[in-house]
Amino acid sequence: MAEAGAATSRARTSEVRVRQEEYAGWRLSAPVMLLVIVLLIAPTIAVFGLSLTDAELGSSEWHFIGVSNYSDLAGDRTFRISIWNTARFVLLVAPASVALGLGLALLIESSVELKGFFRSAFFLPVVSLTVAMASVWQYLMHPTIGPINQMFRLVGLPAINWLSSSDWVLTGLAVIGIWQATGFAMVLFLAGLTAIDPQLYQAAEIDGAKSPLDRFRLVTWPMLGPTTLFVTTVTMINALKVFETVYTLTEGGPAKASEVLLWTIFKQGFTYLQIGSASAMAVVFIVVLLVLVVLQTRVLDRRVHYS
Amino acid sequence: MSAPPQISFRSVAKRYGATLALKSVSLDIAQGEFLALVGPSGCGKSTLLRILAGLESLDDGRISIAGQDVTARRAADRDVAMVFQSYALYPHLTARQNMAVPLVMRRMNAWQRLPFVGPMMPGRRAVDAKIADKVGSVADSLKIAALLDRKPGQMSGGQRQRVALGRAIVREPKAFLMDEPLSNLDAALRVHTRSEIVDLHRRLGATTVYVTHDQEEALSMADRVAVMKEGRLLQVATPRAIYDDPDHIEVAEFIGSPKINLAAADVGSDGVARLGPTVIADGLGDFHGSVLRVGFRPEHGRIGPQERPGDGEVAVSFSLTRLEFLGAGAIAHGTLATGESVELRVGHDFVPPADSRVFQLVLPIRQLMLFAPSGDRLRTGTSLAAPHAAEAMHG
Ligand SMILES: Nc1ncnc2c1ncn2[C@@H]1O[C@H](COP(=O)(O)OP(=O)(O)OP(=O)(O)O)[C@@H](O)[C@H]1O
Ligand SMILES: [Mg+2]
Numbered sequence: 069m070a071e072a073g074a075a076t077s078r079a080r081t082s083e084v085r086v087r088q089e090e091y092a093g094w095r096l097s098a099p100v101m102l103l104v105i106v107l108l109i110a111p112t113i114a115v116f117g118l119s120l121t122d123a124e125l126g127s128s129e130w131h132f133i134g135v136s137n138y139s140d141l142a143g144d145r146t147f148r149i150s151i152w153n154t155a156r157f158v159l160l161v162a163p164a165s166v167a168l169g170l171g172l173a174l175l176i177e178s179s180v181e182l183k184g185f186f187r188s189a190f191f192l193p194v195v196s197l198t199v200a201m202a203s204v205w206q207y208l209m210h211p212t213i214g215p216i217n218q219m220f221r222l223v224g225l226p227a228i229n230w231l232s233s234s235d236w237v238l239t240g241l242a243v244i245g246i247w248q249a250t251g252f253a254m255v256l257f258l259a260g261l262t263a264i265d266p267q268l269y270q271a272a273e274i275d276g277a278k279s280p281l282d283r284f285r286l287v288t289w290p291m292l293g294p295t296t297l298f299v300t301t302v303t304m305i306n307a308l309k310v311f312e313t314v315y316t317l318t319e320g321g322p323a324k325a326s327e328v329l330l331w332t333i334f335k336q337g338f339t340y341l342q343i344g345s346a347s348a349m350a351v352v353f354i355v356v357l358l359v360l361v362v363l364q365t366r367v368l369d370r371r372v373h374y375s
Numbered sequence: 376m377s378a379p380p381q382i383s384f385r386s387v388a389k390r391y392g393a394t395l396a397l398k399s400v401s402l403d404i405a406q407g408e409f410l411a412l413v414g415p416s417g418c419g420k421s422t423l424l425r426i427l428a429g430l431e432s433l434d435d436g437r438i439s440i441a442g443q444d445v446t447a448r449r450a451a452d453r454d455v456a457m458v459f460q461s462y463a464l465y466p467h468l469t470a471r472q473n474m475a476v477p478l479v480m481r482r483m484n485a486w487q488r489l490p491f492v493g494p495m496m497p498g499r500r501a502v503d504a505k506i507a508d509k510v511g512s513v514a515d516s517l518k519i520a521a522l523l524d525r526k527p528g529q530m531s532g533g534q535r536q537r538v539a540l541g542r543a544i545v546r547e548p549k550a551f552l553m554d555e556p557l558s559n560l561d562a563a564l565r566v567h568t569r570s571e572i573v574d575l576h577r578r579l580g581a582t583t584v585y586v587t588h589d590q591e592e593a594l595s596m597a598d599r600v601a602v603m604k605e606g607r608l609l610q611v612a613t614p615r616a617i618y619d620d621p622d623h624i625e626v627a628e629f630i631g632s633p634k635i636n637l638a639a640a641d642v643g644s645d646g647v648a649r650l651g652p653t654v655i656a657d658g659l660g661d662f663h664g665s666v667l668r669v670g671f672r673p674e675h676g677r678i679g680p681q682e683r684p685g686d687g688e689v690a691v692s693f694s695l696t697r698l699e700f701l702g703a704g705a706i707a708h709g710t711l712a713t714g715e716s717v718e719l720r721v722g723h724d725f726v727p728p729a730d731s732r733v734f735q736l737v738l739p740i741r742q743l744m745l746f747a748p749s750g751d752r753l754r755t756g757t758s759l760a761a762p763h764a765a766e767a768m769h770g
Contacts, residue, residue, distance in 0.1 A: 270430050271463040273450045275542070276480035285490075286476065290467040 112354065118347035125341035137348035147349065149324050150332040153238060154308060157328060160242035161249055161307040166300050168246065169253025174288070176254070177261045192251065198312040205244050206231065206317055231317050234325035241326055244313050249306060253299045260295030264288065294373060301364040305357060329353055379442055381406040381582040382427065382550055387436035389422055389606075396422045398606040399436070404550075409576050409583045410611075411593035414603035415629065420586045423603070424552050427584065429453045441549050456543035458553040462535045464527040470538045471510055471523040477546040478506045513545050516578075533564045540575070550582040557592065569596060590630045594618060602626045618672075624750040627670050633706060635670045636717035638691075640745070642667060648745065651712060653689040655740055662747065670744040674720040678707060678734040689743070693717070693736035695727055711736070 119137055123130040141147050176186045208214050209230035217227040230240035268287045277283045289296075311330040318326040320335070333353065337346030380403035389397040396419045404410050412420045425431040427438060429450030437446045445453050456477070464473050479488060482505070487496045494503075514520045517537045527535050536556060543551055556572075557565045573596050576583050587593055593600045594614040601611040602625075610622040621627040627635045640648045646660035650669055659667070676693075684690040692712040698721075699706040707719045707727075719736070727734075745753040 265461075265463070267459050267461060267463040268465065270428075270450070271457070271459065271465075272476075273430065274428060274455070274457050275477040276451045277476075278449075278451045278480075279485075282480065282488075286465065290465070293467070 115347045115350050115354075118343055119345075119351050121344045123343040123347075125337070125343050127341075130344070133344070137345045138352075140345060141348055141352065146324065146327060147332060150327045150329050153325070153327055154310070154329045157238060157242055157245065157310055158304055158307040160239070161245040161310075162300060162304045164242075165246045165249035165253050165303055166296070168250045169299065170257050170292075170296070172250065172254045173257035173261055174284075176258065198248065199316055201248075202244070202313050202316040205247075205313070209240055209243075232322060234322045237318055237322065237326045241310065241313050241318065245307055245310060249303050252306075253303055256295060256299045256302075257292065260292050261288070264291045293371070297364060297368050301360055304360055308353075308357065308360075378406060380404055380439075381408070381441055382584070383439045384423070384427070385437040385439075387423070387426060387438065388434050389419070389426060389431065390434050395606050397426070397433075400606075400608055401436075402601060402608060402611060404582060404584065407580045407582055409573075409585065409596060409598045411597035411600045412584060412586045412603060413588065413590055413593040413600055413629070414609075416588055418603040419606040420588070420603055421554055424457075424554055424584060424586050427550075428455055428457050428552050430457075454548050455550045455552055456546055456548040458536075458539050458543050458551070458556045460555045460558055462527070462539040462559075464535055464538055464542070466527050469524050469526055470519065470530070470541075471514075473527070473538055474510045474513065474523075474541045474545050475506050477542060478509060481546070482506065509545050510541075513541050516575075517541050517544075532559050532561075533568065536560060536568065540572070544575070544579070547579075548581070550584065551576075552584050552586075554586045555588065556585075557587075558589075565592075572596065591632065594630065600630075602629060604629075620752075621744065622752050624668060624670070624746040624752070627744060627746070627752075631672060633673045633718040633720075635672055635744075636715070636719075637746075638669045638671075638711055638713055638715045638717070640667045640669045650689055650743075651691050653684075653691075655689055655743055656745055656753075659753070662753075665748050667748070667753065668746045670746060671738050671742060673706065673718050675742045676719050676736045676738045678719060678721065678725075678736050680728060680731055680734055682735040682737045684735075684737050687740050688737050689740055690735045690737045692733060693719075694733045696732075698725075698727060 120132055120134060121130045122133050122137075172186070176183055208216050211217060211227055211229045211232070214230070216230070220227055228236050228240075230236055230243075264287065268291065269283060272283050272286045275286075277286050309330060310328055311334070314320060314326055314328055314331045315334070320327040320331045329349070330353070333346050333349045336342050336349060382402075382404040384400050384402045386399045386401055387397055388395070388399050400419075400423060412423060414420055422431060426433050427440075429445070429448060429452075433446070437444055439445060440453060440455065464470075465476065468476070482502050483493075483499070484496075487493050487499045487502065489496070493499060510523075511520070514523055517540060519534065519537045519541060522530060522534055522538070525534075527538070530538065536559070539556070553572075557568055560568060569592060572585075585593075585596060594617070597614060599611060600614050600617045602609045602617065604625050610617060610626045612620075612622075617626060617630055621630065624637075628637075638650060640650050640655060642648050642659045642662040642665060644663055646658055646663060647654050648656040648659050648662075648667055648669075655669065678693055678695075682690070693707075693709050695707055695709040696716075697708040699708060702723075704723050705721050705725055707721050707725070708716070709719070709732075710716045717736075747753050
């Protein structure tokens with residue numbers, strides 16, 4: 069009898085404890101959850117809501133118009149150009165900066181002396197203010213006095229109107245984008261490299277992998293799999309978000325040649341004050357980002373983790 | 376010892392900053408020999424092995440393998456195989472691919488190894504078939520054929536260990552180097568794998584250097600045991616000689632479980648060493664006034680209330696403090712009249728009488744080992760170890 073009583077009371081206390089822990093868990097995560105809701109989820113829902121209206125900045129009257137903002141987007145030439153340019157920009161910037169970042173990381177990792185210097189030198193673009201750096205690039209890429217074109221002339225190449233010819237402007241912006249993203253990629257790759265078990269390299273050496281290329285293929289590349297995937301995803305997302313350089317250097321021109329998604333959304337919302345259709349563009353943008361993230365976490369992740 | 380050694384270290388020294396990891400190590404290992412390198416943690420076993428493999432540079436000395444000086448040769452060109460403590464398998468490759476790596480690297484040229492186009496290169500198909508054959512037969516002999524398509528992450532520690540062994544074996548290298556390959560396995564599997572490695576060595580007859588900090592592993596597996604301490608080789612001998620006839624007190628203490636018992640013995644002005652009142656050695660005039668140490672193994676004494684020393688035996692009084700029953704036998708913990716605590720192996724039937732905890736411990740004098748204050752074994756001027764030393768020489 070007494071024993072049964074003790075058992076139930078023990079069960080009750082443990083139940084109480086579980087409930088208390090649950091309560092504590094909610095309490096501890098509440099501030100973060102609140103921030104996430106206020107700063108991320110609520111604005112996203114609001115944007116989605118606005119995209120279904122004909123809201124205009126400054127006008128107090130707006131109506132629910134269903135998906136007609138989205139169907140308008142399908143026929144919007146500027147938006148199509150914008151998507152096409154953004155895609156080209158991402159495809160220029162992401163592979164190049166991932167490859168350069170990996171190459172630099174390997175180079176730095178192999179030379180002990182210069183490690184410290186290079187680490188900060190190539191990380192500089194990541195921490196420096198893009199808008200400030202953009203004006204430096206404007207000078208570097210200047211058609212007549214810019215050092216890049218002067219060097220081109222020195223070796224007999226024609227000068228290029230990096231930022232003001234519609235043929236080259238996206239490439240010019242991509243160069244700046246690569247310069248920004250490479251340091252970031254490099255730092256992540258450096259971290260990935262230090263996490264590789266040195267015994268694997270020793271095993272590879274003993275197994276007869278003599279050339280650096282053999283060791284790279286047998287150990288480095290496969291072991292960097294998760295890092296490479298992460299770097300690629302983040303670099304692509306960052307490239308998708310290109311805006312500051314366009315805003316300060318080209319304003320989408322000339323002739324929409326550097327019209328990119330965020331710039332188009334910005335103009336639609338804040339120049340033409342069309343909040344409704346700008347929101348629809350933003351939703352498309354968010355969907356593209358989500359697809360990339362899901363692709364990384366769900367599909368590719370399984371291929372690069374080996375346990 | 377007339378055949379040239381398969382592996383030879385000549386005055387090998389290695390320094391890490393201020394620490395001398397190896398201090399002039401010289402050692403010859405015969406073709407087909409199984410040598411265990413044993414010693415306390417940090418004594419330099421791994422360093423010596425890694426220097427032999429070519430994974431670590433040396434500061435002084437020379438190394439040769441199969442009669443060739445390999446001191447300046449990189450690891451990949453020394454043709455040795457290594458089994459790492461943590462196995463160091465390639466996690467993205469299956470067991471089959473892991474085992475094939477050393478053959479792919481050595482038997483295929485750079486073109487044949489290229490991704491995508493490699494399989495189309497001339498001769499690749501023939502090499503592939505040979506490698507698959509070899510991997511298959513090694514896997515059969517290690518009983519891991521069923522695991523070949525798993526990746527290391529999907530295998531148990533013991534299975535990974537076998538794959539690592541397989542990767543070493545496929546290549547038929549000049550020597551196998553193993554750095555504590557069993558230390559990540561549980562006790563039962565360790566004992567089992569131990570005998571498998573010995574069998575394997577017998578079958579392949581390959582020279583093996585086996586690093587362990589487990590003296591039992593060293594004694595049970597090796598043809599010869601090298602005991603290291605602080606970067607130096609203390610003794611290299613057969614397991615039997617290491618156990619029965621150690622050269623140094625550190626060797627005697629490191630090898631054997633329970634540990635060897637040590638008691639103090641004074642040397643009188645007559646050059647005679649005594650354990651209590653009993654003379655155990657003479658002719659030690661050089662050590663007059665110093666205290667020597669007498670060692671005896673736990674299994675070498677008899678205790679009992681009625682024990683009396685016979686011819687060539689010495690008796691000391693021993694008071695029992697605790698009897699530790701182990702099943703097949705027991706270990707009697709106690710102290711000698713001279714104060715040292717000792718452990719003795721006693722039989723299963725030993726039951727101490729209820730009224731008395733003090734016994735006579737009778738030790739055969741020829742099984743006592745005498746050590747100088749420096750720790751060196753004293754064999755001169757005694758009648759103690761002479762017969763043993765002689766046996767070891769002929770053995
Ligand atoms: N890379 C290194 N840098 C500096 N010191 C080292 C390095 N490797 C080993 N040492 C030192 O050299 C000595 C011998 O090390 P080693 O790894 O050979 O010991 P060990 O006998 O294998 O020990 P364990 O049984 O713990 O593996 C130790 O004092 C260790 O601290
Ligand atoms: Mg070690």
